[in-house]
Structure formats: C-alpha cells, structure tokens
Amino acid sequence: MTKTEKTNKKIKATPEPTLRRLPRYLHLLKFLRETGDKSVSSTYIAKELGFDPTQVRKDIEYTGIVGRPKTGFNIVELISSIEEFLNWKNITDAFLVGTGSLGTAMLGYGRFKDYGLNFVAAFDNNEMKIGKTIHETPVLSMEKLVDLAKRMHINIGVITVPAFAAQHSADLLIEGGIRAIWNFAPIHLKVPEGVLVENAQLTQSLAVLTHKLADAISKD
Amino acid sequence: MTKTEKTNKKIKATPEPTLRRLPRYLHLLKFLRETGDKSVSSTYIAKELGFDPTQVRKDIEYTGIVGRPKTGFNIVELISSIEEFLNWKNITDAFLVGTGSLGTAMLGYGRFKDYGLNFVAAFDNNEMKIGKTIHETPVLSMEKLVDLAKRMHINIGVITVPAFAAQHSADLLIEGGIRAIWNFAPIHLKVPEGVLVENAQLTQSLAVLTHKLADAISKD
DNA sequence: TCCTTATCGAGAATTTTATATCGAGAAAAA
DNA sequence: TTTTTCTCGATATAAAATTCTCGATAAGGA
Structure with a gap:
C-alpha cells in the first residue's frame, strides 16, 4: 500500500x-x-x-x-x-411501547437523560392505562403512535411488549418514521434497510452467566 | 505444530x-x-x-x-x-438484591424459570418492603442475606440496587458463598477470583444504539 | 542539568471470530 | 434407478479484535 x-x-x-x-x-x-x-x-x-x-x-x-x-x-x-x-449530550426524544413491568421500570428510571434518552410518551393497548401517566410520562393509545411519531420527528423507539406483539410494534414505529429501535422483546425483528435495531435481550446476558457458571461448577 | x-x-x-x-x-x-x-x-x-x-x-x-x-x-x-x-434445564435458585422498579419488574417476569433461574428471595433495606412479598417472592432484610445464602447454598445473585450500593451488595453475596453475579448496576464490581460477574448494563447496549444512530443521521 | 520512570501512540504480531470452499451424504425429483 | 438439489461439517481463508513491542516524551527527582 x-x-x-x-x-x-x-x-x-x-x-x-x-x-x-x-x-x-x-x-x-x-x-x-x-x-x-x-x-x-x-x-x-x-x-x-x-x-x-x-x-x-x-x-x-x-x-x-x-x-x-x-x-x-x-x-x-x-x-x-x-x-x-456516544451522542449522550444531545438528549433525544423517544417513544416507549409497552407499559408492562419492564416498561414501567424503564419509565421509572430517572437517569436515561444522562444517556441521551428522554421518554416523551408511552404507548399501550390496555384501556386501563391509556390516559394516565407513569412516572410523569403520558400513556397513549397505540392508534396515535404513527401519527404522533411523524409529527414529533421521533428517532428512537423502545419496545418492551411481549414477544407476540413486538413485530407489530416495530412496524408501527417504522411507519412513524423511527430510525432506531431498542428491542427488549425476545424475538428477531424484521425491519427495512436503514433502521437500526439493538437487541437488549436479557436472556443473552443470562446465557453467558449460566453457561459459565455450570462450566465452573463442573470443574470443582 | x-x-x-x-x-x-x-x-x-x-x-x-x-x-x-x-x-x-x-x-x-x-x-x-x-x-x-x-x-x-x-x-x-x-x-x-x-x-x-x-x-x-x-x-x-x-x-x-x-x-x-x-x-x-x-x-x-x-x-x-x-x-x-446453557444449563437452563437445571433450575438454579437465586437471590435478588434491590426491589426498586427494575428489581420488581424482574420478580414480576414469570419466565425466568425458562432460563434456569428461580428467585427464592429478594432483599432490601427499605423497612416498608421487608416482610412483604413481591409477586410471591418474599422480601427480606439485608441482614439475613449472608446467613441465608450460606444455608441455602445459593449460587447466583442478581444485583438491581443503585450504583452506590452495588459493591456492598456484591460483598454480602460473596460472603454468603455466591458463585455468580448478574449485575444491573452501572458500576464495575470488584470480586475475588472465581466469582463470575456478568454485567447486564443497559447503558452498554444503549451506547451502541445512540452512537450508530448519530453516525447514521450525520450521513444524511 | 541529567537521569529515571511512567505513559502515550504507532505499528507489528497474535489470537479470536467470521466467512468461503468443497467433498460427502441424504432426500426428492426425474 | 439415476440425477438433481440441498445441507452438513471439515478445512482453509479472511477479517476483526486483542495484545505486544518500542521509540518518543513529559514529569519528577538526583
């Protein structure tokens, strides 16, 4: 060269x-x-x-x-x-889909702003939750997701729904113009080229732990 | 060769x-x-x-x-x-330390048995929580952790406390004879040789996402 | 001032991980 | 039955990531 x-x-x-x-x-x-x-x-x-x-x-x-x-x-x-x-100085607005226990926990973790993330709205299908707020973040109907994402120019979507609903959630986010998805559902999302997916699946981390532990114990 | x-x-x-x-x-x-x-x-x-x-x-x-x-x-x-x-067929008993929003979410996720993990007890310092149960798992005082871990031969400890309390939690778990720690606190744990630590830190995953997104957007 | 020490940063070497190639074998089609 | 097609798994190659080596340089003594 x-x-x-x-x-x-x-x-x-x-x-x-x-x-x-x-x-x-x-x-x-x-x-x-x-x-x-x-x-x-x-x-x-x-x-x-x-x-x-x-x-x-x-x-x-x-x-x-x-x-x-x-x-x-x-x-x-x-x-x-x-x-x-890491672009953690520019706080980016994000949507969270799925207000089950994990979604609620994430909304409750007040520190995501330190990591450049700000949840402006959460979405759920559960009528009981729609209209309320979870740790100051409003919970809205899924029907409003696409339109609102477009109008607010949201770039990041966080998926904390059960596996069976994850692909549909992703589809809506993408339709709303989202650029990146932080996926907590234990499933592989199919997305068009240009959309980033980061899988934060706990099971992956757990697999490393349980396998190594079993390995270590077997050597005792 | x-x-x-x-x-x-x-x-x-x-x-x-x-x-x-x-x-x-x-x-x-x-x-x-x-x-x-x-x-x-x-x-x-x-x-x-x-x-x-x-x-x-x-x-x-x-x-x-x-x-x-x-x-x-x-x-x-x-x-x-x-x-x-992955050793997910032998269900391993585990302790969870810290019953904040994330800890509660984890106790609420009923599927960890599918991944070989069974929470037998949770620990917290909060007097309001001690003695109660969260999703059927009893919450006990931190003071009981070491002794109980020893007696029950617990191998896995999950840390879901805030960063400042994580090292102390780890020390207690180790004193109790734990072999592996699944750490959710955003801090590096110091542990003796032979103790496995797997960091499930969400921030690591988020870093990948936010950096790549910023990179992609800058190329528009 | 000169010497010793700790560290950076460039490049090389090594190790690890990922991908390509290909012969052999099983299933399905001709 | 013979041919075609698909896939495994062994081996080779390539790419990526990690670790080593070393000259240059700043700080703190001697």
Missing part, C-alpha cells in the same frame, strides 16, 4: 466491543471525578476494569481525545469526549 | 459471541416448534436472523448436536441441546 492510499483510507466504523466498553470507562471516570483526581492513565483504567492498557488506549482514541505521556488523560475532558462520541 | 500437539489441544471454551447467539436461535426454534415443523437448516436460521449459515452451524456444533444433510437439525432435539448447554 502506498502512502497516498493509506491517507485515503476511509474512517473505520467503531468496533462494537469498543462501544460497549466506553460506558464502563465512563462510569469509572465519573467516580474518579468525584474523588477529585484530575487525570488518569490507561494503565489505571485497565487494571481497575480488568482490561488491557493498549485496548483502553485504542478505545479512547476512537473518541478523538489525546493523552500525554507520564500523566495520561484529563478526566473531565475524557468524560466529555466519550459522552460526545 | 506437530500432529501430536494438535491432538492434545485442550477443548476451547465457548466464545462469548456464540453464547449470546444461542438464545436467539432458541427463541426462533421455539416459535418454529409451535408451527409444527420437525426440522430446520442452518441456512434457514441464518436467513431468518441475518447471520451466516456457517456461523450458525459452528455455534450449534458447540452444543454437541449433529445434523443431517439435506434436512438439517431436528428442532426438538436442537432446543433441548441448547437448553442443556
């Missing part, structure tokens, strides 16, 4: 493993900020979280910040850089 | 990506079982979930089942094989 070709290389998309680690750095960094520390090294972060220092540096590099030898990274700057990179 | 060395290679641990995909196969397979289908090919699974057929076959291989040319895999057998592999 010539030098010119090297210069022309397109910017690589951020690896997903990197994206998943960044929030973990962020939590640690916010903790360190409280303690009054001004800077932190990749070595320290790595030891604290059980990663490799080079990996931490490479991850941080994606966010666009530069460190300095001997001292490392400025904590405040690094926090800002990660939040910026 | 000589042939002998090759033969002596130790059995590799299952890759985490594989463990995360297996539950997705399982959900699809259970759906197919309902429709009455008897067998399914890796090609079909792959197309349905957007994976590569070879990858699906490799994943399935880990669970120990063999398919047959032209028809693929027996659905019932495959379901059983995956569940066995």
Whole structure:
C-alpha cells in the first residue's frame, strides 16, 4: 500500500466491543471525578476494569481525545469526549411501547437523560392505562403512535411488549418514521434497510452467566 | 505444530459471541416448534436472523448436536441441546438484591424459570418492603442475606440496587458463598477470583444504539 | 542539568471470530 | 434407478479484535 492510499483510507466504523466498553470507562471516570483526581492513565483504567492498557488506549482514541505521556488523560475532558462520541449530550426524544413491568421500570428510571434518552410518551393497548401517566410520562393509545411519531420527528423507539406483539410494534414505529429501535422483546425483528435495531435481550446476558457458571461448577 | 500437539489441544471454551447467539436461535426454534415443523437448516436460521449459515452451524456444533444433510437439525432435539448447554434445564435458585422498579419488574417476569433461574428471595433495606412479598417472592432484610445464602447454598445473585450500593451488595453475596453475579448496576464490581460477574448494563447496549444512530443521521 | 520512570501512540504480531470452499451424504425429483 | 438439489461439517481463508513491542516524551527527582 502506498502512502497516498493509506491517507485515503476511509474512517473505520467503531468496533462494537469498543462501544460497549466506553460506558464502563465512563462510569469509572465519573467516580474518579468525584474523588477529585484530575487525570488518569490507561494503565489505571485497565487494571481497575480488568482490561488491557493498549485496548483502553485504542478505545479512547476512537473518541478523538489525546493523552500525554507520564500523566495520561484529563478526566473531565475524557468524560466529555466519550459522552460526545456516544451522542449522550444531545438528549433525544423517544417513544416507549409497552407499559408492562419492564416498561414501567424503564419509565421509572430517572437517569436515561444522562444517556441521551428522554421518554416523551408511552404507548399501550390496555384501556386501563391509556390516559394516565407513569412516572410523569403520558400513556397513549397505540392508534396515535404513527401519527404522533411523524409529527414529533421521533428517532428512537423502545419496545418492551411481549414477544407476540413486538413485530407489530416495530412496524408501527417504522411507519412513524423511527430510525432506531431498542428491542427488549425476545424475538428477531424484521425491519427495512436503514433502521437500526439493538437487541437488549436479557436472556443473552443470562446465557453467558449460566453457561459459565455450570462450566465452573463442573470443574470443582 | 506437530500432529501430536494438535491432538492434545485442550477443548476451547465457548466464545462469548456464540453464547449470546444461542438464545436467539432458541427463541426462533421455539416459535418454529409451535408451527409444527420437525426440522430446520442452518441456512434457514441464518436467513431468518441475518447471520451466516456457517456461523450458525459452528455455534450449534458447540452444543454437541449433529445434523443431517439435506434436512438439517431436528428442532426438538436442537432446543433441548441448547437448553442443556446453557444449563437452563437445571433450575438454579437465586437471590435478588434491590426491589426498586427494575428489581420488581424482574420478580414480576414469570419466565425466568425458562432460563434456569428461580428467585427464592429478594432483599432490601427499605423497612416498608421487608416482610412483604413481591409477586410471591418474599422480601427480606439485608441482614439475613449472608446467613441465608450460606444455608441455602445459593449460587447466583442478581444485583438491581443503585450504583452506590452495588459493591456492598456484591460483598454480602460473596460472603454468603455466591458463585455468580448478574449485575444491573452501572458500576464495575470488584470480586475475588472465581466469582463470575456478568454485567447486564443497559447503558452498554444503549451506547451502541445512540452512537450508530448519530453516525447514521450525520450521513444524511 | 541529567537521569529515571511512567505513559502515550504507532505499528507489528497474535489470537479470536467470521466467512468461503468443497467433498460427502441424504432426500426428492426425474 | 439415476440425477438433481440441498445441507452438513471439515478445512482453509479472511477479517476483526486483542495484545505486544518500542521509540518518543513529559514529569519528577538526583
């Protein structure tokens, strides 16, 4: 590869493993900020979280910040850089579909604004819930979803309905012009090209745990 | 590497990506079982979930089942094989710490037995909650956690407390002899060697979504 | 001022994970 | 029966992610 070709290389998309680690750095960094520390090294972060220092540096590099030898990274700057990179500084309005126990819990978790998410409305089919509010978020009829999503230019939809209803919920969100879906239903959603789906399925995480545990116990 | 060395290679641990995909196969397979289908090919699974057929076959291989040319895999057998592999057939008793909105939602989700988990008790510091039950699970004082975990030989602890209380909860669970922690608090837990921690942090999943969405929108 | 130490960041090497290729075998069609 | 088609599973290749190596550089002593 010539030098010119090297210069022309397109910017690589951020690896997903990197994206998943960044929030973990962020939590640690916010903790360190409280303690009054001004800077932190990749070595320290790595030891604290059980990663490799080079990996931490490479991850941080994606966010666009530069460190300095001997001292490392400025904590405040690094926090800002990660939040910026994840787009957690621009609070995005979102719809939540399904106000069962998980949906209710999510509406009750007051911190999503720290992660760039703001629930402006929730939707449900249950007549008992429509018209009420859950933790200050109004619950509306599903029939209003498409039109309202269009008018409000909503980009993110969160699906917390049971599996059988998930595809229909997704279809409505997409019809309403949604760009990204955070799916908690244990099912694979079929969506047109251009619509992002992130599956937050707990069972995936649980699978890792139960398998490894069984493995560990079998070795006792 | 000589042939002998090759033969002596130790059995590799299952890759985490594989463990995360297996539950997705399982959900699809259970759906197919309902429709009455008897067998399914890796090609079909792959197309349905957007994976590569070879990858699906490799994943399935880990669970120990063999398919047959032209028809693929027996659905019932495959379901059983995956569940066995993830240890979801042996229901494991678990403690849940923290009965806030998320903890309550989890106790309310009646399906964890399908994933090998059974909540036998929940713990909280809130005097108002102690002594009551949430969806049939008794809520006990944190003071009883260690002793009860020891006596009941509990292996899995689920942490759904706020971040500031998570490490203390983990310490108690570990003192009680727990082997694996499913952590929902946005914090890195420090645990001794041998204790498994699986972070189910929603923020990690959300980071992937918000970053990619911002990226996609910026390209419009 | 010079020396020692800790760290970054670039690039190489390694490991892990994903995808492609292809022979063999089973089912269905001819 | 023979041919065609589809799929598995073994092996090879490619891509992605992680880890190692090392020169450069800033900070804090000696």
